[in-house]
Amino acid sequence: MKIAVFGTGMVGETIASKLVQLGHEVMMGSRTATNEKAGAWVKKAGKGAWQGTFAEAAGHGEIAFNCTAGLASVEALQAAGAGNLKGKVLLDIANPLDFSKGMPPRVLVNPDDSLGEQIQRALPETKVVKTLNTVNCYMMVDPGKVANADHTMFMAGNDAGAKGRVAEILRGWFGWKHVLDLGDISASRGLEAYLALWVRMWGALQVPDFNVKVVKNG
Amino acid sequence: MKIAVFGTGMVGETIASKLVQLGHEVMMGSRTATNEKAGAWVKKAGKGAWQGTFAEAAGHGEIAFNCTAGLASVEALQAAGAGNLKGKVLLDIANPLDFSKGMPPRVLVNPDDSLGEQIQRALPETKVVKTLNTVNCYMMVDPGKVANADHTMFMAGNDAGAKGRVAEILRGWFGWKHVLDLGDISASRGLEAYLALWVRMWGALQVPDFNVKVVKNG
Numbered sequence: 001m002k003i004a005v006f007g008t009g010m011v012g013e014t015i016a017s018k019l020v021q022l023g024h025e026v027m028m029g030s031r032t033a034t035n036e037k038a039g040a041w042v043k044k045a046g047k048g049a050w051q052g053t054f055a056e057a058a059g060h061g062e063i064a065f066n067c068t069a070g071l072a073s074v075e076a077l078q079a080a081g082a083g084n085l086k087g088k089v090l091l092d093i094a095n096p097l098d099f100s101k102g103m104p105p106r107v108l109v110n111p112d113d114s115l116g117e118q119i120q121r122a123l124p125e126t127k128v129v130k131t132l133n134t135v136n137c138y139m140m141v142d143p144g145k146v147a148n149a150d151h152t153m154f155m156a157g158n159d160a161g162a163k164g165r166v167a168e169i170l171r172g173w174f175g176w177k178h179v180l181d182l183g184d185i186s187a188s189r190g191l192e193a194y195l196a197l198w199v200r201m202w203g204a205l206q207v208p209d210f211n212v213k214v215v216k217n218g
Numbered sequence: 219m220k221i222a223v224f225g226t227g228m229v230g231e232t233i234a235s236k237l238v239q240l241g242h243e244v245m246m247g248s249r250t251a252t253n254e255k256a257g258a259w260v261k262k263a264g265k266g267a268w269q270g271t272f273a274e275a276a277g278h279g280e281i282a283f284n285c286t287a288g289l290a291s292v293e294a295l296q297a298a299g300a301g302n303l304k305g306k307v308l309l310d311i312a313n314p315l316d317f318s319k320g321m322p323p324r325v326l327v328n329p330d331d332s333l334g335e336q337i338q339r340a341l342p343e344t345k346v347v348k349t350l351n352t353v354n355c356y357m358m359v360d361p362g363k364v365a366n367a368d369h370t371m372f373m374a375g376n377d378a379g380a381k382g383r384v385a386e387i388l389r390g391w392f393g394w395k396h397v398l399d400l401g402d403i404s405a406s407r408g409l410e411a412y413l414a415l416w417v418r419m420w421g422a423l424q425v426p427d428f429n430v431k432v433v434k435n436g
Contacts, residue, residue: 098329109327109411111316147433156418182418190415193327197408200374200400201432210434214419215365217427 004029004061006054006076008037011093011137012067016041018141020048022173029057029080058084063091063165070096070108070115074122085126089162091169092116092188093132093140095195104199109192116156116188127162130188131155131170134198136208141174143211151213152178156187180214222247222279224272224294226255229311229355230285234259236359238266240391247275247298276302281309281383288314288326288333288410292340303344307380309387310334310406311350311358313413322417327410334374334406345380348406349373349388352416354426359392361429369431370396374405398432 005016006029019026027050028038038051050060058064058080068076073094077085096108096115108115116130132140134154143149153176157163163181170176182190202208223234224247237244245268246256256269268278276282276298286294291312295303314326314333334348350358352372361367371394375381381399388394400408420426 106329107407107411108329109414111324111326111414146435151433152430154415180419180422182415182422187418189325190418193325193411193414196327196329196411197372197400200405200408201398204398204400205432205434207435210432212370212430213433214423215369215429215431216423217364217425 001025002060002062003027004057004064004080005067006030006057006064006080007067007069008035008041009067009069011140012065013041014137014141015065015067015093016049017045018174020045024048026050027052027057027060029054031079054080055084061088063089066090066092066094066119068094070094071098073115074118077119077122082123082125085123087125087127089127089129089165090119090123091132091166092119092128092130095133096192097195104203107193107196107199109196110189114186114188114192116185116192120158120185127157127159128185129155129157129159129162129166130185130191131166133191134194135211139209139211143174143176145209146211147213149175149177151211152180154180154182154191156182156185156191158184178213219243220278220280221245222275222282222298223285224248224275224282224298225285225287226253226259227285227287229358230283231255231259232355232359233283233285233311234267235263236392238263242266244268245270245275245278247272249297272298273302279306281307284308284310284312284337286312288312289316291333292336295337295340300341300343303341305343305345307345307347307383308337308341309350309384310337310346310348313351314410315413322421325411325414325417327414328407332404332406332410334403334410338376338403345375345377346403347373347375347377347380347384348403348409349384351409352412353429357427357429361392361394363427364429365431367393367395369429370398372398372400372409374400374403374409376402396431
């Protein structure tokens with residue numbers, strides 16, 4: 001499948017590399033068509049790996065992953081172009097983290113809005129599904145690193161069909177065993193706010209490879 | 219032990235009742251010495267149960283539980299009196315939930331502050347430990363309701379000794395098997411922000427008896 005991955009950081013590279021390994025044709029999108037980090041990734045990843053602008057990647061992909069830094073995501077996706085992403089599924093992995101004041105990063109939470117909702121508003125004809133943002137990038141594509149993958153991935157979005165497709169991707173491509181649908185895209189508020197807990201768990205556990213398993217009665 | 223429980227709602231009643239069952243001398247504190255809900259609880263709970271003002275309860279307790287509604291907590295604890303709570307451990311269970319706009323409640327998150335920190339600032343000589351706020355009140359005192367108690371309770375606070383005492387209370391009195399110390403009271407930001415995820419999990423799971431188990435490598 002042709003896939004767009006927006007972002008050249010650790011998350012983008014990890015997701016893009018996994019998708020290439022799975023045999024997909026992946027274009028890593030960034031501000032410029034000649035971005036050095038994207039170029040280095042294309043060389044390393046080999047067959048099935050391309051680079052391009054955000055707009056070129058958006059045009060290439062049948063589905064897309066937003067792996068840009070949260071504070072730059074809306075601008076990046078506007079550069080990708082609402083028209084290029086029309087009707088497509090966008091997995092939004094970004095978190096609204098502000099690293100400008102040191103570690104742990106500030107999590108830009110808001111009782112009444114979220115990055116996922118901002119992205120959905122910026123791309124009204126795209127099927128935005130918030131997911132994967134609650135674990136570090138190595139866990140995203142290899143949940144079996146911890147507890148034999150017996151833990152939970154969340155997702156949220158307005159389109160039931162898109163969430164069904166994303167659940168297949170999470171299970172079939174990445175190996176997630178437990179996928180919990182939290183409802184419409186406004187649940188991104190919770191998924192992003194959780195990062196404020198995640199950064200403190202990271203500090204307490206002192207390893208980035210961890211997650212939570214949801215347990216309930218029945 | 220003599221214990222103060224601030225708040226007459228479901229959380230206060232559940233915690234206070236459990237403490238009476240454990241043989242403690244519990245005073246439920248509220249705005250007035252003759253609060254009807256507190257009076258009804260005293261009759262129901264029987265031996266070991268008292269009621270009083272916030273200040274009377276604070277004076278009675280060797281330790282205290284803040285079970286007031288989050289939006290009223292700082293005012294309630296100011297009424298309890300910093301002097302009455304000086305040197306004591308306060309378990310802060312409250313969440314900054316705004317129910318005024320319907321369900322699910324708005325979670326009043328803030329990247330740079332939290333209710334736990336506001337309470338610690340209001341009571342600078344009290345050892346505030348944020349805990350138990352991440353599960354419903356029946357789970358707080360009976361974690362074995364779910365998955366044989368194989369899931370995680372968090373705590374945060376500035377005083378290591380106080381956290382040690384709280385961990386004993388969580389384990390010994392309430393039956394928590396896994397207690398994770400997230401560091402100083404500023405981790406309340408994460409513990410309260412998590413509620414924004416909790417309310418959406420509640421909606422998705424359709425039962426209030428659930429929690430998360432933290433799983434990690436090693």
